Amino acid sequence: xxxxxxxxxxxxxxxxxxxxxxxxxxxxxxxxxxxxxxxxxxxxxxxxxxxxxxxxxxxxxxxxxxxxxxxxxxxxxxxxxxxxxxxxxxxxxxxxxxxxxxxxxxxxxxxxxxxxxxxxxxxxxxxxxxxxxxxxxxxxxxxxxxxxxxxxxxxxxxxxxxxxxxxxxxxxxxxxxxxxxxxxxxxxxxxxxxxxxxxxxxxxxxxxxxxxxxxxxxxxxxxxxxxxxxxxxxxxxxxxxxxxxxxxxxxxxxxxxxxxxxxxxxxxxxxxxxxxxxxxxxxxxxxxxxxxxxxxxxxxxxxxxxxxxxxx
Amino acid sequence: xxxxxxxxxxxxxxxxxxxxxxxxxxxxxxxxxxxxxxxxxxxxxxxxxxxxxxxxxxxxxxxxxxxxxxxxxxxxxxxxxxxxxxxxxxxxxxxxxxxxxxxxxxxxxxxxxxxxxxxxxxxxxxxxxxxxxxxxxxxxxxxxxxxxxxxxxxxxxxxxxxxxxxxxxxxxxxxxxxxxxxxxxxxxxxxxxxxxxxxxxxxxxxxxxxxxxxxxxxxxxxxxxxxxxxxxxxxxxxxxxxxxxxxxxxxxxxxxxxxxxxxxxxxxxxxxxxxxxxxxxxxxxxxxxxxxxxxxxxxxxxxxxxxxxxxx
Numbered sequence: 028x029x030x031x032x033x034x035x036x037x038x039x040x041x042x043x044x045x046x047x048x049x050x051x052x053x054x055x056x057x058x059x060x061x062x063x064x065x066x067x068x069x070x071x072x073x074x075x076x077x078x079x080x081x082x083x084x085x086x087x088x089x090x091x092x093x094x095x096x097x098x099x100x101x102x103x104x105x106x107x108x109x110x111x112x113x114x115x116x117x118x119x120x121x122x123x124x125x126x127x128x129x130x131x132x133x134x135x136x137x138x139x140x141x142x143x144x145x146x147x148x149x150x151x152x153x154x155x156x157x158x159x160x161x162x163x164x165x166x167x168x169x170x171x172x173x174x175x176x177x178x179x180x181x182x183x184x185x186x187x188x189x190x191x192x193x194x195x196x197x198x199x200x201x202x203x204x205x206x207x208x209x210x211x212x213x214x215x216x217x218x219x220x221x222x223x224x225x226x227x228x229x230x231x232x233x234x235x236x237x238x239x240x241x242x243x244x245x246x247x248x249x250x251x252x253x254x255x256x257x258x259x260x261x262x263x264x265x266x267x268x269x270x271x272x273x274x275x276x277x278x279x280x281x282x283x284x285x286x287x288x289x290x291x292x293x294x295x296x297x298x299x300x301x302x303x304x305x306x307x308x309x310x311x312x313x314x315x316x317x318x319x320x321x322x323x324x325x326x327x328x329x330x331x332x333x334x335x336x337x338x339x
Numbered sequence: 340x341x342x343x344x345x346x347x348x349x350x351x352x353x354x355x356x357x358x359x360x361x362x363x364x365x366x367x368x369x370x371x372x373x374x375x376x377x378x379x380x381x382x383x384x385x386x387x388x389x390x391x392x393x394x395x396x397x398x399x400x401x402x403x404x405x406x407x408x409x410x411x412x413x414x415x416x417x418x419x420x421x422x423x424x425x426x427x428x429x430x431x432x433x434x435x436x437x438x439x440x441x442x443x444x445x446x447x448x449x450x451x452x453x454x455x456x457x458x459x460x461x462x463x464x465x466x467x468x469x470x471x472x473x474x475x476x477x478x479x480x481x482x483x484x485x486x487x488x489x490x491x492x493x494x495x496x497x498x499x500x501x502x503x504x505x506x507x508x509x510x511x512x513x514x515x516x517x518x519x520x521x522x523x524x525x526x527x528x529x530x531x532x533x534x535x536x537x538x539x540x541x542x543x544x545x546x547x548x549x550x551x552x553x554x555x556x557x558x559x560x561x562x563x564x565x566x567x568x569x570x571x572x573x574x575x576x577x578x579x580x581x582x583x584x585x586x587x588x589x590x591x592x593x594x595x596x597x598x599x600x601x602x603x604x605x606x607x608x609x610x611x612x613x614x615x616x617x618x619x620x621x622x623x624x625x626x627x628x629x630x631x632x633x634x635x636x637x638x639x640x641x642x643x644x645x646x647x648x649x650x651x
Contacts, residue, residue, distance in 0.1 A: 230575070251578075256574055262570065264568070266562070269592070270585070270586060272572070272584045
């Protein structure tokens with residue numbers, strides 16, 4: 028088969044052989060994520076035993092059901108530990124999703140990873156409920172824009188940070204209630220004690236401000252450390268307000284945990300995709316062979332929405 | 340009535356008047372806690388609307404059931420936001436416990452606060468289960484010695500830190516499996532990636548080591564910051580292992596939350612007190628009038644076990 032190699036060139040690769048419980052999926056489209064850029068730069072190696080090929084999500088058609096009861100020809104979305112930038116990928120059955128009614132295969136390819144990331148953290152870890160207040164950093168990004176829609180669909184009040192008036196306007200259109208330009212305002216001063224949950228991608232440099240912005244019993248969840256990995260934690264401030272900090276990644280989780288996340292995400296988020304409460308936003312499509320161009324486009328920082336590689 | 344005043348002297352005080360849902364308890368004995376020392380030093384004021392009198396736990400007999408369906412003369416344990424160093428105290432009904440079968444009123448007075456503190460954190464927040472590995476700092480203290488017994492009764496493996504061979508031997512007798520003298524050993528080097536849950540009273544200075552000592556999906560719970568309130572948090576280390584940090588206090592919680600904690604503690608911990616799996620350890624009794632001596636004894640650091648004030 029053809030696949031994208033480490034140098035981001037289309038190359039020959041061995042078609043994956045199936046392990047017990049895996050199906051072979053003929054890839055229709057694969058999502059491009061920031062983590063792929065890190066992997067291409069050699070900074071985010073795949074977990075042990077997982078493919079070297081990039082690509083954390085895709086959608087396609089089952090070409091070989093292996094030992095499972097799935098049917099050849101079934102259309103599926105796939106949460107991957109790697110391997111999506113290819114014509115075929117082996118996927119543990121627990122990491123398959125149905126195609127949400129009304130969505131295309133391409134739209135599904137671009138929504139699996141973000142949906143599982145946002146739901147596993149805000150839904151399963153922070154346990155957000157109707158009426159909660161959620162602060163989302165980087166609201167205009169792929170994770171942020173999905174999180175805004177999810178939180179609004181669940182009846183939460185949403186504050187976002189972003190770095191320009193245009194990005195904040197985009198967040199407002201997605202439903203965000205409170206807009207903070209982090210270049211002009213300190214979110215902790217704007218929203219002291221406000222947030223029941225915070226979804227953060229900045230990490231260390233935001234840690235003290237995030238603690239200040241949390242409400243009693245609030246939960247900070249860090250899913251990326253784009254600003255730096257370390258920060259100062261004020262445990263003394265946290266105690267009387269019973270605050271929690273959790274840091275997670277999706278990719279490193281063992282397969283049974285991923286299967287549980289996929290099942291919970293399909294249960295809680297797929298209906299919101301089918302009702303239109305959350306709409307996928309595909310900004311650009313590139314043929315698989317142009318993966319390098321797709322990465323350059325994402326890396327430019329000018330992109331709003333999801334970038335896809337189309338395969339077959 | 341008589342009560343201990345801010346200067347730790349026995350003094351006249353107004354007998355508490357009951358608010359809706361409160362009962363008046365004639366105090367038989369009250370537990371002495373480290374937090375009381377802080378309050379006496381002016382560093383730990385009571386929550387708004389709660390008594391100025393010290394004392395976070397007691398046991399006694401209902402003298403006036405107020406608007407509740409309780410009976411006059413019923414023996415009860417009491418989790419208090421304050422007021423235990425007195426002949427009478429007003430207690431919200433949700434903060435009453437039964438006397439565990441086989442325990443005296445005095446033993447109950449010394450066990451309510453520690454049981455609710457340990458269970459609310461290890462049981463309700465960290466969710467420890469049979470087979471989990473739990474690291475307990477200050478294993479020989481009041482919290483630590485109770486936590487060791489609870490964890491062993493639940494089938495956990497237990498590691499402790501303490502500052503002397505004598506204290507570690509005491510922890511071993513209570514059931515601790517791994518003994519670490521923090522003056523001679525670095526617990527993070529001894530137990531890298533070991534703990535599913537850590538119960539910490541040191542705070543800032545232990546934060547980086549605690550993160551190193553946590554197992555994947557592990558949870559650090561900080562309930563005191565005796566070493567300092569701030570530390571460095573390595574979010575980058577936490578992400579791939581999905582670690583959580585929670586800091587809590589019991590006293591500042593609103594009454595409905597305290598009632599939920601008391602109910603869960605009575606459900607899960609009282610049977611372990613009744614079976615003898617957890618045994619209260621009363622080291623010293625002082626008459627109420629000698630509260631100052633009781634504080635000096637606790638402050639000396641030589642005490643192992645619970646100090647009680649006996650009232651009636």
